[in-house]
Amino acid sequence: MKAFNIEELRLAARRRLPRAVFDFIDGGAENERTLRGNLAAFEKVRLMRKVLVDVSAISTETTILGKNAKLPIAIAPTGAVGFGWRGGDIAVARAAAAFGIPFSLSTSATASIEKIAEAAPGRHWFQAYFFKDREFTFGLIERARLAGYDTLMVTADLPVGGKRERDFRNDFSIPFRFTPKNMLDFATRPAWALDMLLRGVPQLENLAGMTDHHADTRNLVSSVGRSQDAALDWEVIKRVRTVWPGKLLIKGVVHPEDAELAVSHGCDGVIVSNHGGRQLDSEVASFDALPDVVRAIGGKASVLMDGGIRRGSDIVKALARGAEAVMIGRATFYGVSAGGEDGAKRALEILSEEFVRTMQLCGARSVGEIGPQLLYQG
Numbered sequence: 382m383k384a385f386n387i388e389e390l391r392l393a394a395r396r397r398l399p400r401a402v403f404d405f406i407d408g409g410a411e412n413e414r415t416l417r418g419n420l421a422a423f424e425k426v427r428l429m430r431k432v433l434v435d436v437s438a439i440s441t442e443t444t445i446l447g448k449n450a451k452l453p454i455a456i457a458p459t460g461a462v463g464f465g466w467r468g469g470d471i472a473v474a475r476a477a478a479a480f481g482i483p484f485s486l487s488t489s490a491t492a493s494i495e496k497i498a499e500a501a502p503g504r505h506w507f508q509a510y511f512f513k514d515r516e517f518t519f520g521l522i523e524r525a526r527l528a529g530y531d532t533l534m535v536t537a538d539l540p541v542g543g544k545r546e547r548d549f550r551n552d553f554s555i556p557f558r559f560t561p562k563n564m565l566d567f568a569t570r571p572a573w574a575l576d577m578l579l580r581g582v583p584q585l586e587n588l589a590g591m592t593d594h595h596a597d598t599r600n601l602v603s604s605v606g607r608s609q610d611a612a613l614d615w616e617v618i619k620r621v622r623t624v625w626p627g628k629l630l631i632k633g634v635v636h637p638e639d640a641e642l643a644v645s646h647g648c649d650g651v652i653v654s655n656h657g658g659r660q661l662d663s664e665v666a667s668f669d670a671l672p673d674v675v676r677a678i679g680g681k682a683s684v685l686m687d688g689g690i691r692r693g694s695d696i697v698k699a700l701a702r703g704a705e706a707v708m709i710g711r712a713t714f715y716g717v718s719a720g721g722e723d724g725a726k727r728a729l730e731i732l733s734e735e736f737v738r739t740m741q742l743c744g745a746r747s748v749g750e751i752g753p754q755l756l757y758q759g
């Protein structure tokens with residue numbers, strides 16, 4: 382798969398997909414300030430490199446939540462990947478295994494918990510959304526435990542859906558509905574459209590059997606459904622902690638007080654994230670929220686971050702600010718949408734090669750040598 386950087390994979394995905402599907406992946410909430418802000422935050426901060434360090438041998442090996450990983454990267458959970466590429470969830474999970482990094486499966490994935498466990502080797506994490514029917518999610522958590530997933534993340538930044546206007550404009554919803562507007566759009570990408578017609582529309586397999594799942598198709602993607610439980614609070618985390626024996630993370634933390642609450646509720650870490658700018662528009666960029674969260678956690682738990690990782694240098698910067706690892710959402714989603722498993726692997730290859738090159742150019746030989754001394758303090 383030919384692409385020199387993540388942006389070229391993004392453009393390749395745009396050429397293959399109908400506008401509605403591409404916009405669903407690419408877009409954010411409202412004015413997309415947070416979406417752009419995630420990228421701009423990395424733009425603002427510059428590196429301070431060291432010279433005359435022997436960087437002929439580099440190690441990117443690290444530990445994420447107590448287990449070895451070949452890179453300080455994990456795949457972020459993303460829903461509806463099958464719309465970008467049929468079988469895309471499995472393709473991304475296999476790519477992650479090939480690169481020795483964890484793969485997170487979304488509640489809204491187009492492959493079931495068990496299918497991923499069977500079809501892809503490697504380390505699997507499960508992302509839980511809580512719906513009004515909370516027992517349904519506890520059922521998914523139990524299935525993830527039985528299928529050998531070692532980490533659970535509860536996404537906390539989605540009490541209600543963000544206002545994703547591109548989806549409204551494009552008539553994009555899941556479960557999927559054909560409308561005159563999106564049919565015209567799909568006609569511009571006949572190969573994609575024919576595959577949907579002949580082989581059927583991908584299903585959110587983990588949600589099969591959920592009551593109310595089909596109740597409001599229009600909002601399901603753009604707001605991840607009116608089934609979402611807006612009453613969710615820390616009480617549910619107490620119960621999750623008692624039923625989940627593995628590592629437990631809260632995803633979507635930006636406030637240092639929430640980081641402290643996560644630790645006091647027995648969580649093993651937090652993911653500093655704003656859902657890739659898809660939820661609260663105008664909120665702080667993940668990279669900017671990171672330092673205060675790292676301080677609040679004070680080494681008592683792990684801090685991961687996601688949002689805006691498009692270059693290897695972004696990973697160096699996030700680690701320099703104290704992240705144990707980064708998660709990537711769109712980078713591999715663009716890759717898999719452009720070219721299936723090869724495309725997902727190309728995304729990871731690009732990021733890992735850039736990461737190594739940046740380390741070498743900075744004079745850092747191992748992940749442990751990446752620290753605040755590599756950031757220009759102004």
Ligand SMILES: Cc1cc2nc3c(=O)[nH]c(=O)nc-3n(C[C@H](O)[C@H](O)[C@H](O)COP(=O)(O)O)c2cc1C
Pocket residue numbers: 405406407419457458459460487488489490508536632654655656657658659687688689690708709710711712714
């Ligand atoms: C198309 C798409 C679908 C997503 N679906 C989910 C999801 O189902 N659950 C979740 O916790 N986060 C979801 N996210 C957010 C990602 O996990 C992650 O926080 C975000 O993509 C990181 O930003 P980045 O795309 O700039 O890397 C989704 C993001 C995208 C782009």
